[in-house]
Amino acid sequence: MTILIDSDQVIAGPALVPAAHDLAREAGTELTIGLVNNMPDAALKATERQFMKLLQAAAGARRIRFHCFSLPSVKRSPEARWHVESEYSDLSDLERGKFDGLIVTGAEPIAPELDQEPYWRDLTSLIDWAKTNTRSTIWSCLAAHAAVLHLDGIERRRLPAKCHGIFDCYVVMSDSLTHAAPAPLKVSHSRLNEIAESDLAEAGYQVLTRSAEAGVDVFVRQYASRFVFFQGHPEYDALSLQREYLRDIGRYLARERDNYPRLPVSYFDAATEEKLARFEKKATHERHPALTNELPGLSLRADIDAGNAAAVLFRNWLRYLGADADAAVAAR
Incomplete structure (x- = not known):
């Protein structure tokens, strides 16, 4: 599945590409981004919509070719499997294509240890591929934990209680990804484990944002591709x-x-x-x-600012992805 996203396009579903749409690539104005969506069945479609809307809002004048994939070894219900098989591209197409950016979500844990998960081999192959075949890749939540385990043997640590809520996160290192970020960045976290900042620092990762309550939020490491790791879920909507x-x-x-x-x-x-x-x-x-x-009727706090952190992070991420193309156009 490929979706061409323009800033003024209304996104209604994962297969929205009018047949008559001009798909010609315009140098310097188009980016190709893949989403490897491994979220549980109940969140599968919501995750598609969240990332599509984020990219649409962040794109500005750029056009984005957006491809959805899922690891074939992630366990699915028949209905969710049908959705993936009918609406998503095959994972083999990812390795044959040329992608500027990649976003990889977490998955619902099944095994007691990450390297025992049924999708572990597929996920680690994807990590190795992304190091040299994208300009930058975002690893979200469990995918971030899996990536640092595979790359540097950093083990996640079980929390005494689930980290679940909206947390105030602050920029602790200047970086293009957090340019013009508000203080604080209010970010959703929902996880049972964490990566210790001391382990990341020892292995050479740079922590960009952290929360006093939730710990490390965003961290990065440079390979041929720039790897960006989210312990939280800035893409989450208000609900x-x-x-x-x-x-x-x-x-x-x-x-x-x-x-x-x-x-x-x-x-x-x-x-x-x-x-x-x-x-x-x-x-x-x-x-x-x-x-x-x-269950009673539920009302949220007025100050949760859902999506504001993601708007900043993804706008800056797209600027990073497009910098080489912009430079090439300017040199002509």
Whole structure:
């Protein structure tokens, strides 16, 4: 699947390319970007839309050829597998093509260790390929953890509790990626593990942003390609954390998980947090899937600024990807 994104194009779905659209590549104005979407089935389509909208908003006058892929070894339901097979490009097309940038998402963990995941071999092959075949690659959340494990043997560490919420992240090193970034950058994090900053520094990575509560946020390393790592999810929309939280409540009530999920940090307003605390007490005493029908109405805090951090990061990332093409055009 290839989508040609213009700044004024309305994105309705992953296969939106009018047949009559002029697909001719305009030197210096077009970038080719791939998304390797390994997110769980429930988030598969939402992740497509989030990244497409981000790239569209960040593109300015540029045109972007946007290709979707997924690792074939990621376990899928029949419906999600049909969507991937019918709407996504085959992963072999990635290695045959020429990509300016690549975005690789995490996946839902299945095995106790990353290198035991069924998709480990596919993912590490992709990491090795991206080092020399893209100008820059973004590795998101679990994909970031997998990449540093494969590249430098850096092990992620289990957190005592899930890092889940909106966190204030601050720029700690000047870099083109964080140019003109607001202080703080409010970024969604949703993970059970972390990479220690001391381990990254020892291996030669540069930390660009961090949070006092959530730890390392964005870090980078230069190969032939510039690798950018997100421990968080700047691409998340305003309701992404809510969907995850409600999913985890449903899993608790269905006895698919042992512990009741904690509230996302700095996310729901005070009145909603009070209602959810009362619901938690009832759920722990009357644990039954039918209780999901009694969940209260939810309201978010007014200051979460969903998407603002991503707007800055992705605009600067596209400028980095387009710098060589711009220089070539200027030299003519």
